[in-house]
Amino acid sequence: MIEVVCAIVEQHGRVLLTQRSEQMREPMLWEFPGGKLESGETEQQALVREIKEELGIDVEPYHRLEPVQHPYPGHTVVLIPYLCQYNGGVINLLEHRAYRWATPGELPGFNWCPADVPIVETYLKLVKNRG
Numbered sequence: 523m524i525e526v527v528c529a530i531v532e533q534h535g536r537v538l539l540t541q542r543s544e545q546m547r548e549p550m551l552w553e554f555p556g557g558k559l560e561s562g563e564t565e566q567q568a569l570v571r572e573i574k575e576e577l578g579i580d581v582e583p584y585h586r587l588e589p590v591q592h593p594y595p596g597h598t599v600v601l602i603p604y605l606c607q608y609n610g611g612v613i614n615l616l617e618h619r620a621y622r623w624a625t626p627g628e629l630p631g632f633n634w635c636p637a638d639v640p641i642v643e644t645y646l647k648l649v650k651n652r653g
């Protein structure tokens with residue numbers, strides 16, 4: 523079981539999503555940026571580190587959403603999402619192919635990693651309940 527943390531970074535009513543590159547597992551699919559937990563790290567520390575490593579920006583995780591377990595061929599991923607505040611820095615794509623700041627309404631139109639689909643649904647409900 524691989525524990526992966528991912529960031530739902532919000533800014534001005536939009537949310538950040540990234541597209542995996544041809545070289546990565548699950549190539550070309552869209553995801554919330556993040557990565558694997560390393561030993562001794564808290565989930566929040568891992569997330570801050572991964573986002574800095576992959577995109578060069580600073581985020582602050584503030585709300586944990588329900589984790590989602592997904593079996594990929596050969597490995598099972600537990601994806602742990604956090605709502606995050608964007609704390610600055612300019613996005614520099616160091617691993618991904620592309621990024622978007624999407625409105626909630628646009629999110630269902632992306633070709634997501636399968637593990638992210640229930641997270642997108644949870645996020646959309648949360649946005650709706652905020653009013």
Ligand SMILES: Nc1nc2c([nH]c(=O)n2[C@@H]2O[C@H](COP(=O)(O)OP(=O)(O)OP(=O)(O)O)[C@@H](O)[C@H]2O)c(=O)[nH]1
Nearest residue numbers: 526528547548553554555556557558599601635637638
């Ligand atoms: N970061 C991230 N990984 C996801 C998401 N959804 C999802 O299924 N995954 C899967 O979780 C695993 C984590 O992969 P990763 O490649 O991003 O993690 P990493 O940077 O720590 O890995 P690496 O250093 O081995 O390349 C992959 O199998 C990836 O496809 C998501 O929203 N964000």
